Amino acid sequence: MMHNKFNADAEIRKHWLLREDIHFLNHGSFGATPRAVLEVQQAWQQRMEMQPVSFFVRDLPELIRDAVAKLADFLGANAEHLAFVENATSAINAILRAYPWQAGDEILLSEHAYPAVKNAAYFVAKQFKLSVKEYAVPFPLQNPVEITASFERAIATKTKLAIIDHISSPLAIIYPLDDMLQLCRQHRIHSLVDGAHVPGMLPLQLLDIDADYYVGNCHKWLFAPKGCAFLWASPAVSENLQPLVVSLRMDEGFPRCFDWTGTRDVSAWLTISAAIDFYQQMGGQDIPQQLHHFAIEMATMLTDAWNVEIPAGVEQFGAMFTLPVPWAKTITQIEANDWRDRLWKSEQIEVPFLAINERLWVRISAQLYNTKHDYERLAEAVLKVIDQ
Numbered sequence: 001m002m003h004n005k006f007n008a009d010a011e012i013r014k015h016w017l018l019r020e021d022i023h024f025l026n027h028g029s030f031g032a033t034p035r036a037v038l039e040v041q042q043a044w045q046q047r048m049e050m051q052p053v054s055f056f057v058r059d060l061p062e063l064i065r066d067a068v069a070k071l072a073d074f075l076g077a078n079a080e081h082l083a084f085v086e087n088a089t090s091a092i093n094a095i096l097r098a099y100p101w102q103a104g105d106e107i108l109l110s111e112h113a114y115p116a117v118k119n120a121a122y123f124v125a126k127q128f129k130l131s132v133k134e135y136a137v138p139f140p141l142q143n144p145v146e147i148t149a150s151f152e153r154a155i156a157t158k159t160k161l162a163i164i165d166h167i168s169s170p171l172a173i174i175y176p177l178d179d180m181l182q183l184c185r186q187h188r189i190h191s192l193v194d195g196a197h198v199p200g201m202l203p204l205q206l207l208d209i210d211a212d213y214y215v216g217n218c219h220k221w222l223f224a225p226k227g228c229a230f231l232w233a234s235p236a237v238s239e240n241l242q243p244l245v246v247s248l249r250m251d252e253g254f255p256r257c258f259d260w261t262g263t264r265d266v267s268a269w270l271t272i273s274a275a276i277d278f279y280q281q282m283g284g285q286d287i288p289q290q291l292h293h294f295a296i297e298m299a300t301m302l303t304d305a306w307n308v309e310i311p312a313g314v315e316q317f318g319a320m321f322t323l324p325v326p327w328a329k330t331i332t333q334i335e336a337n338d339w340r341d342r343l344w345k346s347e348q349i350e351v352p353f354l355a356i357n358e359r360l361w362v363r364i365s366a367q368l369y370n371t372k373h374d375y376e377r378l379a380e381a382v383l384k385v386i387d388q
């Protein structure tokens with residue numbers, strides 16, 4: 001096995017609070033925040049309580065903008081185009097609510113878009129008399145061109161905004177973003193890229209991406225505390241943007257109107273600098289490749305053990321792989337959730353199972369704290385359930 005520099009080292013896991021007796025193969029859903037980062041967050045919370053008025057009134061506006069500047073630097077973006085939000089869901093809701101819709105407009109998204117994102121799209125569609133179209137994404141995927149072709153076929157004259165997954169949540173596939181964004185420009189459609197999984201998992205330089213809106217979570221793969229995410233918007237579309245909770249700084253416009261949404265604990269945002277520092281200490285720009293290679297090895301080991309195929313070229317994945325489970329029966333998501341809970345209860349393996357096209361799949365994540373043993377346990381546990 002080609003060891004990544006960390007998975008050979010059991011000490012690495014001590015950087016996280018994760019229980020030692022569990023096999024945590026679902027970094028993708030909520031991330032896992034390192035101890036060092038949480039300590040910095042707690043220090044921010046204490047500072048807030050030492051003189052709350054000074055903290056919120058005198059210090060916070062600048063502290064937030066300093067934190068945005070640090071994130072902007074990491075993302076290759078202009079800080080004036082960037083705002084913190086709590087999570088990708090709230091960023092997407094804010095964009096959809098503020099967009100200058102006209103009745104009859106259409107929102108385009110993938111059939112595999114994250115369910116909360118779909119709900120938000122259907123909700124505004126009802127409110128503003130819009131339609132929503134879902135384009136198909138074949139899985140297994142022979143060639144990423146299949147995604148671009150399906151996306152292009154779905155574009156209509158009434159399409160106004162396309163929501164494009166950068167990395168699909170259920171499929172773990174990296175979409176051909178540049179080609180899809182080029183199609184948006186050609187067809188004069190606004191693009192909203194859902195990059196919930198991207199910061200920290202893939203190299204990301206926002207100035208190189210020709211999107212209108214890009215949202216990303218820092219609490220998944222960039223090691224930030226929960227509640228740390230961003231909304232990037234190009235100046236051409238940011239004029240009407242407001243956070244979901246319109247508040248005191250409304251008149252300042254984007255991005256500063258997002259810096260205050262009522263009194264709340266924004267220590268997760270202020271901790272971005274510590275999260276980026278931790279990321280850099282652990283390997284920085286080498287991490288995406290390192291995790292990708294580790295994930296390929298583990299996906300190969302699992303598919304060999306189960307006698308199944310990886311459902312797309314390995315270059316279509318990052319640090320997550322969605323793999324077929326050799327279970328012959330058709331399956332619902334409720335039954336797939338039973339698999340998830342069963343492996344957790346009987347083997348302390350935390351990994352999501354998915355019903356895609358009525359077949360059973362499992363999505364593995366590879367993070368610095370994982371070892372080969374975690375995936376070997378998964379390989380055995382799945383075969384054990386099948387044999388029962």
Ligand SMILES: Cc1ncc(COP(=O)(O)O)c(C=O)c1O
Nearest residue numbers: 029087088089114169194196217
């Ligand atoms: C593609 C995608 N979009 C949006 C989200 C929502 O992220 P959050 O719960 O942080 O808002 C997720 C969460 O996994 C996701 O995978």
